[in-house]
Amino acid sequence: MILSAISIPMLGIVDTAILGHLDSPKYLAAINIGATIFNVLFWGFGFLKMSTTGLIAQSLGEKNQSKINLQLTQSILIAIIIALILLILQKWLGYYSINFASSQGIIADMAHQYFSIRIFSAPATLLIYVFVGYFLAIQKSKVVLWIMLVNQVGNMVLDYLFVMRFNYGIAGVAYGSLISEYLALMVGCYYLIKSKYRLPKLQQLKDWLSKTDEISHFFRLNRDIFIRTLCLMAVFALMTKGSARLGELSLAGNAVLLNFFYLMSYGLDGFAHAVESLCGEYYGARDKNKFKAIIRSVFIISFAVAALFSLLYLFFSSHLINLLTSIDSVQLYAYKYTIWLVLIPLIAMPSFVYDGVFVATTNAKIMRNSMVIATIFCYIPLWYLLRKFDNHGLWMAFVGFFIVRSTTIHVYYRKWIKQWEK
Numbered sequence: 001m002i003l004s005a006i007s008i009p010m011l012g013i014v015d016t017a018i019l020g021h022l023d024s025p026k027y028l029a030a031i032n033i034g035a036t037i038f039n040v041l042f043w044g045f046g047f048l049k050m051s052t053t054g055l056i057a058q059s060l061g062e063k064n065q066s067k068i069n070l071q072l073t074q075s076i077l078i079a080i081i082i083a084l085i086l087l088i089l090q091k092w093l094g095y096y097s098i099n100f101a102s103s104q105g106i107i108a109d110m111a112h113q114y115f116s117i118r119i120f121s122a123p124a125t126l127l128i129y130v131f132v133g134y135f136l137a138i139q140k141s142k143v144v145l146w147i148m149l150v151n152q153v154g155n156m157v158l159d160y161l162f163v164m165r166f167n168y169g170i171a172g173v174a175y176g177s178l179i180s181e182y183l184a185l186m187v188g189c190y191y192l193i194k195s196k197y198r199l200p201k202l203q204q205l206k207d208w209l210s211k212t213d214e215i216s217h218f219f220r221l222n223r224d225i226f227i228r229t230l231c232l233m234a235v236f237a238l239m240t241k242g243s244a245r246l247g248e249l250s251l252a253g254n255a256v257l258l259n260f261f262y263l264m265s266y267g268l269d270g271f272a273h274a275v276e277s278l279c280g281e282y283y284g285a286r287d288k289n290k291f292k293a294i295i296r297s298v299f300i301i302s303f304a305v306a307a308l309f310s311l312l313y314l315f316f317s318s319h320l321i322n323l324l325t326s327i328d329s330v331q332l333y334a335y336k337y338t339i340w341l342v343l344i345p346l347i348a349m350p351s352f353v354y355d356g357v358f359v360a361t362t363n364a365k366i367m368r369n370s371m372v373i374a375t376i377f378c379y380i381p382l383w384y385l386l387r388k389f390d391n392h393g394l395w396m397a398f399v400g401f402f403i404v405r406s407t408t409i410h411v412y413y414r415k416w417i418k419q420w421e422k
Helices: 002-007 010-020 025-043 047-061 065-088 090-101 106-137 141-165 170-194 202-210 212-246 248-284 288-324 328-335 338-360 364-385 387-421
Strands: none
Touching: 002 248, 010 025, 010 141, 010 170, 010 248, 010 288, 025 090, 025 106, 025 170, 025 212, 025 248, 025 328, 047 065, 047 106, 047 212, 047 248, 047 338, 047 364, 065 090, 065 106, 090 106, 106 141, 106 170, 106 248, 141 170, 212 248, 212 364, 212 387, 248 288, 248 328, 248 338, 248 387, 288 328, 288 338, 288 387, 338 364, 338 387, 364 387
C-alpha cells in the first residue's frame, strides 16, 4: 500500500523534472498552476475512493458479497456521472480556475493549454479512484500497485518522448498524463473482471434503492468527505495564489518543493490505506482489540517513516532539488525554504493515520469538522496575516494548518473511541 500510494505523486515529480530541465522557469510556473488545478479538482472527488474503501471494508467484515457488489456499482455510476459533468463544464472550469490562480500572460496561456488536454482524463481518474478504493477494501494492495505503476511508468516514458524527443512542451506533459491514466484504467478493468465482483441484478438495485436509511447514510458520508476535501482544496488553491502573487520564481520554486510534500504525504497515506482496510474489516466484525492494535502499530511505524522523511529533507534537500530542475535561479530560491519540508512530516503524520481510522468507520463528520476548523480558523487567517513574510509566510501558514489539524482530530478521536468502547 505504501508503494502504491507513493507512486501517485511520481506523476507530478516526473512532470516537474522534465520541465525543470528546459530553458525557462515559465514551464515550471505553468505546470504548478495546471497541476494544482487538477489536484484540487480531482481531490474534491476523493470521497469516491474513501467512501468505497470504508463501506466495502465493513461489508467484507460482515462477509456480505452482494452488498459489496451494490456498493461498488453505485460508486462506479456516480464516478461516471461526475466525469461527464466535468467534461460538459470544462470551458468554465478552465477559465475561472486559471484566472483565480494567476494573472493573464504567457504562463496563464500555457496553463490553459495543459488544462484543455488533461481535463479529458476525468473519466479515467475518477474510475481509478473507485477501483483503488475497492481493491484496498478487499485487501488486494498488489492490484493497486500494478494500476499505479502502469500509470506512473507510462507517464514517465510518454513525458520523455513527447517533451524531450518531440518538443511538445507543456502539451506533451498533458498528453502523457492523459494516455497513462487510460492505460491504468484498462489494468483496473482487467482485475475487476477477475475479482468476485458481479453486476447486481436489477431487482437487487431496486431493493437497495428502496432502503432509504442506507441511501441517506451513503450520501451523508460522501457529503462530509466532500466538504473535508473542499477545505483541503482551498488550502492548496491559496498556496498557489500566494505563490503567483510573489511572482514567476516563487511559482516555480514552490512547484518543486510541493512535489516533495506530495511524496511524503502519499507515503504516509500508505499507512492510512492500511488502516482503512484492516480497521474497516475489524470495525465491521466488531473486534475492538484488533481494531485498536492496528492503530497502535500504524502510529509507531508511520512515526518512524515520517522521521526518515524529515532526515532525508534535512540532509539531502539540495540534491533532490537539483534532480528536479537545472535552472540556477529556481534552485537557489527553493534552497531557502527547505526547512519547512523538514518540519511538516512529523507534524502532519497523526492527521493521516486518523483520516484512515474515520474512513474505516465511515465517521466522516469528524474528518470534516477537524478540517473545517484548521482551514477557516487557522490557515486562512495566517495566510492573510503572514503575507509580509512573503514565501516564508506562505509556508508558516501551511505548517500552522497541519498543527491545528493534527491536534483537533486527535481530540475528536479520544472522545470517539471512549464512546465506541462503551
